Amino acid sequence: MPGANAVTTDPASARSFVERLYASHHAEIYSYLARMLRDDELAADLTQETFVKAFRAFDTLEDHNRARAWLYKIAGRTALDELRRRKIVRFVPWTGESRGSASSAEDQVLRLRLSADLERALLRIPPRQRQALLLSELHDMTGLELADALGVSHVAARALLTRGRESLRQALAAERAKSAIEESKRVRATAGARIERRDDERRGRID
Amino acid sequence: MRGRVDQHAKFRELLAARLDRSLTRIELRTLNAHLKKCLACERVDADYRAQRFLLHGLPTRIPPRDLWARTSASLDREVARAYRARKWGRRLARGRRSAQPSTALMTAVAIIGVTAAIVVLQLAPAVTPLAGVPGQPTPLEVQPQSLAMLGLGPGDTAVYSTQVSQVCPASAPDCVGSEKLVRSPVHLPTTMRSGNVALSPSGDQLAVVGHLPGQDMIAVVMMPPDANNVVDPNSGAGHSAHPDGVQNDGQTQAPVKTHQPDQSAQTAAQATDLGSGTSEPPASAVAGLTVLAILENVQSAGAAPAWSLNGGMLAFSAMPDDASSGPDVYVWSPGDDKAQAITTDHASYFASWSGNRIVVSRVNSSGRVHNSVIDPRTLEERAVNAPGLWLPTVNDQRTEAIGWLGQLDTTGVLVAPRQGALFVMDWGSVDPFGAGASDQPAPATDAPTPAATPQASQATATPGLTPSLSAPPQPRGSASPAPISTSQSATATATATAQLSPSSTPTATASATPTATDDSSNDSSVPLVALEPDRDPVEAPVLDWQVHWSSDGLVVGVWIADSTGSTWGRLAVLSVDPVTEQVATDSPLLAMTLAKRGFSMGLDRVAWIAPSDTNVDGELRIRTWGSDGIGGLRLIAPDQEDVVPAF
Numbered sequence: 027m028p029g030a031n032a033v034t035t036d037p038a039s040a041r042s043f044v045e046r047l048y049a050s051h052h053a054e055i056y057s058y059l060a061r062m063l064r065d066d067e068l069a070a071d072l073t074q075e076t077f078v079k080a081f082r083a084f085d086t087l088e089d090h091n092r093a094r095a096w097l098y099k100i101a102g103r104t105a106l107d108e109l110r111r112r113k114i115v116r117f118v119p120w121t122g123e124s125r126g127s128a129s130s131a132e133d134q135v136l137r138l139r140l141s142a143d144l145e146r147a148l149l150r151i152p153p154r155q156r157q158a159l160l161l162s163e164l165h166d167m168t169g170l171e172l173a174d175a176l177g178v179s180h181v182a183a184r185a186l187l188t189r190g191r192e193s194l195r196q197a198l199a200a201e202r203a204k205s206a207i208e209e210s211k212r213v214r215a216t217a218g219a220r221i222e223r224r225d226d227e228r229r230g231r232i233d
Numbered sequence: 234m235r236g237r238v239d240q241h242a243k244f245r246e247l248l249a250a251r252l253d254r255s256l257t258r259i260e261l262r263t264l265n266a267h268l269k270k271c272l273a274c275e276r277v278d279a280d281y282r283a284q285r286f287l288l289h290g291l292p293t294r295i296p297p298r299d300l301w302a303r304t305s306a307s308l309d310r311e312v313a314r315a316y317r318a319r320k321w322g323r324r325l326a327r328g329r330r331s332a333q334p335s336t337a338l339m340t341a342v343a344i345i346g347v348t349a350a351i352v353v354l355q356l357a358p359a360v361t362p363l364a365g366v367p368g369q370p371t372p373l374e375v376q377p378q379s380l381a382m383l384g385l386g387p388g389d390t391a392v393y394s395t396q397v398s399q400v401c402p403a404s405a406p407d408c409v410g411s412e413k414l415v416r417s418p419v420h421l422p423t424t425m426r427s428g429n430v431a432l433s434p435s436g437d438q439l440a441v442v443g444h445l446p447g448q449d450m451i452a453v454v455m456m457p458p459d460a461n462n463v464v465d466p467n468s469g470a471g472h473s474a475h476p477d478g479v480q481n482d483g484q485t486q487a488p489v490k491t492h493q494p495d496q497s498a499q500t501a502a503q504a505t506d507l508g509s510g511t512s513e514p515p516a517s518a519v520a521g522l523t524v525l526a527i528l529e530n531v532q533s534a535g536a537a538p539a540w541s542l543n544g545g546m547l548a549f550s551a552m553p554d555d556a557s558s559g560p561d562v563y564v565w566s567p568g569d570d571k572a573q574a575i576t577t578d579h580a581s582y583f584a585s586w587s588g589n590r591i592v593v594s595r596v597n598s599s600g601r602v603h604n605s606v607i608d609p610r611t612l613e614e615r616a617v618n619a620p621g622l623w624l625p626t627v628n629d630q631r632t633e634a635i636g637w638l639g640q641l642d643t644t645g646v647l648v649a650p651r652q653g654a655l656f657v658m659d660w661g662s663v664d665p666f667g668a669g670a671s672d673q674p675a676p677a678t679d680a681p682t683p684a685a686t687p688q689a690s691q692a693t694a695t696p697g698l699t700p701s702l703s704a705p706p707q708p709r710g711s712a713s714p715a716p717i718s719t720s721q722s723a724t725a726t727a728t729a730t731a732q733l734s735p736s737s738t739p740t741a742t743a744s745a746t747p748t749a750t751d752d753s754s755n756d757s758s759v760p761l762v763a764l765e766p767d768r769d770p771v772e773a774p775v776l777d778w779q780v781h782w783s784s785d786g787l788v789v790g791v792w793i794a795d796s797t798g799s800t801w802g803r804l805a806v807l808s809v810d811p812v813t814e815q816v817a818t819d820s821p822l823l824a825m826t827l828a829k830r831g832f833s834m835g836l837d838r839v840a841w842i843a844p845s846d847t848n849v850d851g852e853l854r855i856r857t858w859g860s861d862g863i864g865g866l867r868l869i870a871p872d873q874e875d876v877v878p879a880f
Contacts, residue, residue, distance in 0.1 A: 057294040194284055
C-alpha cells in the first residue's frame with residue numbers, strides 16, 4: 027500500500043484514471059466507509075482520502091479489471107487506520123444529506139430508529155469481520171473479489187465472514203435487550219407521570 | 234484445564250457458511266440431521282436469515298454534494314506535488330551524476346547531525362507538551378452565546394440554559410460537549426407540547442407557543458438572571474421547589490395571567506383580560522420561573538413569534554381557537570400583562586420583523602398576496618410594492634428576505650400553502666420604510682386585477698364574505714388598518730396566487746403558479762431567486778417551513794417539512810455572499826439534514842434537534858462557522874420528550 031510520500035510516475039494518467047474510478051465507485055465507497063465508521067462526515071473525509079491514496083498508488087495497480095476490489099482495499103485500510111488511530115467507537119446517528127430520497131423525513135427517522143440496533147451491533151463486532159460482512163452483504167462481493175478487498179486469502183475471507191455473522195448475531199441480541207430495557211423504563215416513566223397527573227387533577231377537583 | 238467445547242459451534246459455522254457458499258453433501262446432511270433435533274441451532278439459523286434481511290434494509294448513504302469538489306481539489310494538489318517531485322528527482326539525479334560528495338563532507342554532515350540531535354534531546358524535557366486528552370479533538374473557541382432550551386415532558390417542564398463557548402473542530406464536529414445546563418423548572422400545562430420558542434436578544438425572556446389539546450397558548454417565560462444552579466442534565470436535579478412559591482433566586486412567582494383573543498374586532502386599547510381559561514393551577518402554586526400567558530385559547534398562525542431587532546417587542550399572529558374569525562397580529566412588550574392586537578381585519582399574518590417594524594402578509598379578495606410593513610408604535614402601515622411572497626422572513630439588516638411563492642388554499646379561515654416553493658428577494662429595494670422609499674400608504678387591497686378571476690363555485694364556499702372593491706386608501710399613520718379589515722373577503726376565492734414575473738424565475742414560477750400574471754400593483758422588476766432551483770414546486774411543494782437568519786444576515790437556516798404539521802423535516806444552513814448578496818446554495822454550511830421542527834440561529838451557529846439512536850426524541854446538535862472553520866457539538870439534551878432550542 028502506498029505511503030504518504032508515494033509519487034506516481036505518470037500524474038496525468040493517474041488523475042484521469044482516478045476520476046473515472048470516482049465516477050463509478052465514489053457512492054459505494056462512501057457508503058462502505060459510512061457504515062464502517064458510522065459517521066457521515068468522517069466517511070466523506072476518508073472517501074476523499076481513499077481516492078487520493080488511489081492516485082498515489084496508481085503504479086501498484088496491476089490489473090485494471092480488479093480496480094474495484096483494489097479501491098475497497100484502500101478504503102478498508104484507511105478506515106482501519108482511522109479506527110486504530112482514534113480508538114473510538116462513536117455512536118453518531120446518520121444525519122446525512124437526504125435529498126433525492128423518496129421517503130419522508132418522518133419515515134427516515136423511524137427507519138433510523140429501527141436500524142439503530144443493527145448499526146450499533148455492527149460497531150460492536152471486530153472491524154475486520156465488519157468489513158467482511160458489509161462487503162459481502164451490501165457490496166455484493168464474493169470469492170476472489172472479497173479476498174482481494176480484504177487483502178487476505180479466499181479461505182481467510184470466508185472464515186472472517188462466518189465469524190462475523192456469529193459475532194453480529196450475538197451483538198444484535200445484546201443491543202436489542204438493551205433497547206428493550208430502555209424502552210420499558212421510558213414507558214414506565216410516562217405511565218407513572220400520567221397517573222400522577224390524573225391524581226393531581228382529581229385532588230384539584232375535590233379541593 | 235480444558236474448557237468446555239461448544240458442541241453447536243461447528244453447526245453455527247455451517248449455518249453461517251451456508252449463506253455464502255454451497256455446503257458439501259456431507260456437511261449438508263450433518264447439518265440437517267442436527268437441525269431436526271436442535272431448537273437452539275434452528276433459532277440461530279432464523280437469526281442469520283433475519284440478520285441478512287436487516288443488513289439489506291440499512292438506509293442508503295448518500296455522499297455529500299461537495300465531495301467531488303473536495304476530492305478534486307486534493308487530487309489537483311497531488312498532481313502538482315507529483316510533478317514537483319519528478320522535477321526534483323531529475324535535478325537530484327543530474328546533481329548526483331555531476332558531483333559525488335566527498336567522504337570528508339559526508340563525515341562533517343554526520344557530525345553536525347549527531348550534535349544537533351544531542352542538543353535537541355537535552356532541551357526536549359523543558360518543552361511541555363500541550364495538555365490534551367488522548368483521542369479528544371482540540372476544541373475551538375467560539376464567541377460565548379447563551380442557548381436556552383424548553384423541555385417538556387410528562388409531569389416535568391423546565392427551561393435549560395447554557396453558554397456555548399467551545400465546540401469541536403471539523404474533524405469531529407459532532408463530539409459530545411460537556412457543557413453544564415442550568416435547569417429552571419417552569420410551570421406550563423403538563424399537556425402542553427411545544428411549538429416554537431424565541432429567546433429575546435437580551436436573553437431575558439423566552440417566548441413560547443405551546444400546543445394544548447384543541448388550542449394554543451402564547452406565553453413568555455422570564456429567564457433566570459444567571460446560571461446559578463449548574464447541574465448535570467441527566468441527574469434530574471434542578472431548582473428545588475420552595476413551599477412559598479419563591480424561586481431559588483429569590484423572585485416571587487407571579488400567577489399565570491390569561492388573556493383570550495378578541496372575538497370581535499377588539500382593538501389594542503380595548504383588549505381586556507377575560508380571566509383564566511385554563512384548568513392548570515397558577516404559576517405561583519409551584520416554584521419555578523415566572524410565566525406570563527400573554528394569549529390563550531387561540532390557534533397560532535403565520536410565522537413563528539419573533540422579537541424585534543432591539544428586543545423590545547414580541548410579535549406573532551393568532552386567531553380564536555374556535556376559528557370564529559381569522560388571525561390578527563399581536564405584539565407584546567416586557568411589562569405588558571397581555572399581548573395586544575395591532576390589526577383588526579382578522580386576515581393578517583405575522584411574517585417577520587423588518588428591523589423594528591412588522592411585516593404582515595395578507596391575501597386580498599382577488600386572491601393575491603400582498604405584504605405591508607407596520608410600525609407597531611405608531612401603527613403606520615405601508616404597502617410593500619413587490620412580488621407577493623407569502624410570509625417573507627427579512628434579515629436583521631433589512632437587505633434580503635426569503636418567502637414562499639405559489640398557490641394558497643383559502644377555503645378555510647386560515648390561508649394555507651397548497652403548491653409552491655421558497656424564493657429569495659432583495660428586500661432592501663422594496664422595504665417601504667427603507668432608505669429612498671416613498672411615503673406610500675397601504676393601498677386598498679381589494680382592487681381588482683385582470684388576473685383576479687375567482688372561481689364562482691369556490692367563491693360561494695365562504696358565504697357572508699363580500700368583497701369590498703371600493704375600500705378607501707389606508708390613511709398614513711392610522712391606528713387601525715381599517716381598509717384591510719374588509720379583506721377577509723379574500724377567502725371568497727379558494728385559490729390565491731402569489732404574483733411573480735415569469736422571467737425572473739422561469740422554472741419555479743411556470744409550474745408553481747400556472748395562472749399567475751403580472752399584477753400592476755406589484756413591482757415585477759424585483760427579481761426573485763428560487764432558493765432550491767432543483768425543487769419542483771408541483772411534485773414536491775414546500776408547504777410547511779421555517780426560515781431564520783443569523784443576526785449578521787450572512788447566513789440563513791431553512792427547515793422544510795415534507796408535509797404540513799410534520800414533526801421532522803430537513804434543515805439546511807446556507808451562507809450569503811456578502812458582495813453579491815446571493816444565497817449560496819451549492820456550498821452549504823450545513824448540508825440538508827434531518828431535523829426536528831424548531832431550530833434556532835445564533836450569530837455564527839445553529840442549533841437543532843437531530844435524530845438519535847439513544848433517544849427517540851432526538852438530540853441537540855450545534856454547528857458553528859467562522860474564521861476557524863466549521864465546528865460542532867452534540868449536547869446531552871435533557872431527558873424530555875420535547876426539547877426546543879433557542880439562541
